[in-house]
Amino acid sequence: MHTPEAVWREAERALREAEHILAITHVAPDGDAVGSLLGFTHALRSLGKHVVPTCQDVPHARFGFLAGLNDIRQSAEGEFDLVVALDASDRTRLGAVFSPERHAHLPMLVIDHHITNLQFGTLNIVEPHVSSTAELVLKLIKQMGLPLTPQIANALLTGVITDTQAFRTTNTTPASLAAAMELMQHGGNLQEVTRQALLLRPFEHLRLLGAGLVNTKLEGRVAYATIPQKLRKELGVHEERGDGGLAGTLMTAQEVDVAAVFVELVSGDVEVSLRGQPGFDVSQLALELGGGGHPAAAGCTLPGPLKDAVNHVLPRLRQLVREA
């Protein structure tokens, strides 16, 4: 999948014509979601556009070093003439910010790099071989000749660094390194971004990670763990969601080909994180389950209880390993 140059030019025209832009990134935002959203917002504001950056969920405090983080709103008030969806593979990922009644009639530019993207915009810049949505925003900024300020550079570098896990994942390409170099040359601070957005975390994440590791089961080459709400309470973890980095940590075991972490939400739904070693593709399974992602890292949300979600996913993971 490759976005034709004509679509890039149409996207530029739509952005230049728009006055009021609603920018939305995906629920439970990660570094690429927040970085792309802020980089895009700063850049389009330099053109004099009114841009409202939104996300259903409040971004994690670890992104507090990025300029404009507190400007991100959890709802979209006002009238808009263009919606821009960033790092989201389908409309449900936009969460409650996107209102079908108020926004479905508007033109929508989708900028994303998930292989499972459903091309749900009126214009779709979707490039699955690109490591991060931030790289796509950088390309757009350069195409439009907008100034690349240190604020924008740090926001976009956050996307590149978090989605490549500091250039360690299989989606890292020479282009990702070139993008990072350019962002550093324009004031991006690689060490600061890596430390703040990737390495540092609240102590409670470590407690959750520790407990999750103790709970992890290894069946053949499939590792899986559940994190019930009860466990979070026992550990005194304040955040409702997230696995403390457990899914990624499980992939550091030599005995593991694929991994799944099941996080019970307060609503009773279960957030599933899927991971696969190089050569394994968990994205299609996530898509079948109503979610999406990348070959090596994907996810979905399933109805509870936890046990049902586990029983639904595990046989499919075993099959995935058998067929590899």
Ligand code: 5GP
């Ligand atoms: P994580 O396991 O770190 O939450 O997510 C890994 C990848 O899967 C990310 O690229 C994320 O965007 C995607 N992903 C996680 N959960 C969902 C989901 O419920 N729906 C979709 N479409 N993608 C998801």
Ligand code: MN
């Ligand atoms: Mn991303």
